[in-house]
Amino acid sequence: MDLETFWFVLIAILWAGYFVLEGFDFGVGMLLPFLPRGEEDRRTMLGTIGPVWDGNEVWLVVAGGATFAAFPAWYATMFSGFYVALLLVLVFLIIRVVSFEWRAKSESDGWRSVWTWANTVGSAGAALVWGVGLSNLVYGVPINSDGDFAGDLADLFSPYTVAAGIAVVLLFAFHGATFLTLRTAGELRQRAEGAARRLSIPAALVAAAFLVWTVGVAMDRNDKDIFPPALPAALAIAALVLAVVFLFMGRTGRAFAMTALGTIAAVATLFTSLYPRVMVSSPDFENSLTVDGAASSHYALAVMTVVAVIFVPIVLLYQGWTYYVFRRRLGLDETAAETSDAGAHA
C-alpha cells in the first residue's frame, strides 16, 4: 500500500473511531429528555459518558488534523466548501460541551432543562450534519477546475444526503440506547433496553437503505463497480440485523458489539465508495479530487506515518484502559454511592 492510500485508510479509521465512540455519546445525549424518570436518572445517563466524551471528540480533531496534513487540497476544498454546514457543527458541538459543563451548576429546573435540551439538540444536530456532509463526498458537489468548491449550501441537500443524515441520527440513537443498557442498572436499564428495541428496527432499516443507496451512488456518480463497496455494506447490514436479533434475545452486550461493528462498516462503505477519489465533483466529474492529487509530499507523509505507527497503538491502549476503569454500571443499587462519588470526588 502506498503512503497516500495508507493515509486515506487511516483517515477512514479515524472517522470510524469517531463515529463509534462519539456515536454512543451523541445517542445518550439524544435520549436525555426522553428516557429518564427524573433528575437522578438524567445524571446517571450523563455519568455514563462523562469520563469519555471529551476523549471521543479528539478522534474528530485528529481526523481533521490528519486531513489537513495528508491531503491539504481535500481539507481546503471540503472545509471552505462545506462552510455553513461546518459552522453548524461547531455551534452544535460547542453548546454540547457547554451543556456538560454548566448543567450541574445550578439547582434550577429551568436552567437544567435548557442544558438538557442543548445537549440533545447539539448531539442530534451534529450527527445529522456529519451524515449529510460526509455522504456529499461520494454524492458529489460542484467543484471548479481550480479544485475550489463552486456551489452553495443548497447543493449539499439531496434526497440521498438527507437520508444519510437521518440514518446517522437513528443509528447513533440506537447505538447510544444499547450502550446505556450496558452501563446502567435497574429500571433505567430496562427503559434503555425498551428504547433500544423500539429504535432498533427503524434504525436498521433506514441504515440498510442508506447503505444500499450508497453503493448505487458510488456506481452512478463515482465510477465504481459494485465490488468492493458492496462488501462493507453487506457486513454493516448483517451486523445491524444481528444487533436487532441479539437485542430481542436480551443479549445486550453482543447487540452493542454489533451496533459498533455496523457503524464501523458503514463508515468503511462510505470511504470504500469514495476511493480513489476524496471528493467527487458533480456535474464536472473530471474536477473530482483524488487521493494522489490531493496528497502531501512523500516525505511529509513518511514522517507522519512514523508518528502514527508509534502513537495510534498507544492511544488505543490508554483509551481502552479508560473504558476498563469505568466499566462498572451506574444506577439503582449504587445510585447513591455512585452519584455522590461522581459528585464528591470528581
Add this chain to the structure above:
Amino acid sequence: MVGTIAVSSVDLARVQFATTSLYHFLFVPLTLGLAPFVAVMQTIWYRTGDERWLRLTRFFGTLMLINFAIGVATGLVQEFQFGMNWSIYSEYVGDVFGAPLAIEGLAAFFLESTFLGLWIFGWDRLSRRVHLATVWLFALGSWLSALFIMVANSWMQRPVGSTVTDGRAELTSVWELLTNRFAIYAFTHVLLVGLTTAAVVVFGVACWHLVRGRNAELFRPAVKLALIVGVPISAVNLLVGSHLGIVVTDYQPMKIAATEALWDTEQPAAFSVFQIGGFSKDDQTPSFDIEIPRLLSFLATGSFSGKVEGINTLQAEAEAQYGSGNYTPPVRTTYWSMRVMAYLGTLVFLVLAVGAFFFWRGTLETKRWFLWVGVLTIPLPYLSALAGWVLSEVGRQPWIVWGLLKTSDANSPSVSTATIWLSLAVFAGLYGALAVVDFVLMRRYARLDPPEVGGEDDEFAVPAVSY
C-alpha cells in the same frame, strides 16, 4: 468592484481569526500553567498526607476544569477555521504546517482529554499513585500541544525545513522544523507565560480569601507555592521574551522596526518608552517622546552599539526583493502592543516580587491594600499575553507565511463576504455568552470556601464536567 469585495472578505476573515484566536488564548495559558500547579499540589498531598493540599488540589482543579472545557470548544473552531476561511493558505502550507497539527492531535490531545477524564472521575477508581500520574499526564499533554502549535506558528514566522515546489510549500526536514530557533524561544516563552498566569491567578485568588480573613491556614501555603514559582518564572520570562526580540531581529527585522516605530536606521538605537505621533509614513517624527539611549540596540541585537535597521530601508529592500507593495506592518498597533505586553509583564513580576518580600517578612496578611493589589493583578498577565499575540501576528503582516505567502492572497475564494459575516455574528454571539457565563462561574467557584474533605457539603468539589 471585484477588488473591493475581495479585500473586505479577507478583512472579515482576519477579524474572525483574530477575535476567535485571542478568545481561545484567554483559556490556554491558565490551562498550561494551572495543570502543573494542580499536579504539584496533589503530589504534595500524596507525599505528606496533609489534607490542606488535597483541598487546594480540588479547589484549583475545579477552576482548571471550567477553564479547560471552554478551551476545548474554542480550539475546535481554530482547527476548522484554517480550511473554512483560509483555503488557499491551507492548500499552500498543509504539507508543512499540517504535520505538527496532526501530530498534536495524536500525541497531545488524546493524552490531555483521556487523562483529564480519568483524573476527574478516577478519584475512587484508581490507586492514589496511578491517579496522581493521570494529572501529570494531563499536564504533559497540554505542554506537548503547546509545543506543536508553537512549532507550526513559528514556521509561519520563520519558514525553515521546507521548500516551495509548484506553488506549494513542502516539508524537507522535520528536524529543522522542530528545532527552529524561533520555535524554541516562542515555545519557552508561552510556557513561562502560562506558569506566570497560573501563579498570578493562584496568588490573586488566595489574596482574596486572605483579605476576607477566610481559610488563611489553607491559602497561606498556596500563596507560598505561587510565589516560589511565580517570582523566578516571571523574571525568567522577561529575559526569554526579551531574547525572543533578538531572534525576531535576525529573521523579521521589519517587525522590530515597526514595533519600535523606527523609520530610519540607527546605530546605536534608542528605545522609545512612550511617544505621541510618529506612527505613519507621512508623520515619521513623534511630536513628543521619551527615549532611553542605546537600549533598543541592546534589546534588538544584544549589544549596546548594535545597528537596528529602519522601516524606510527595509521597505525599499523588500520592494526590491518581492516587487512593489506595502511591506510595513501597522506601526501604531505593533508599537503599543509591544509596550502593553512588556510593561504589564514587568508589573506582574514586580507585584509578585513585592508579595514575596512581604510574605518573607511575615506581614503579607496584615497589608490589606497589597492583598487587593494581588486580586487586581489577575487580569494583567492575560492582557499582556494577548498583546504579545497581537504583536507577533500583526507584526508579521502583510505576510501570512513570512516571505512566502501574503495574507491577502490566502483566504477562501469560494466563501462570500455574507457567509463570513454570518459566521462572525454567530461566533460573536456565542463567544460573548460563553464569556459572561464562564466569568460568573469562575468567580463563583473562586470565592467558595473549600469544604472539609469528605464533608456533607462536598458539593464544592463537583468538577466542571460532572453532573
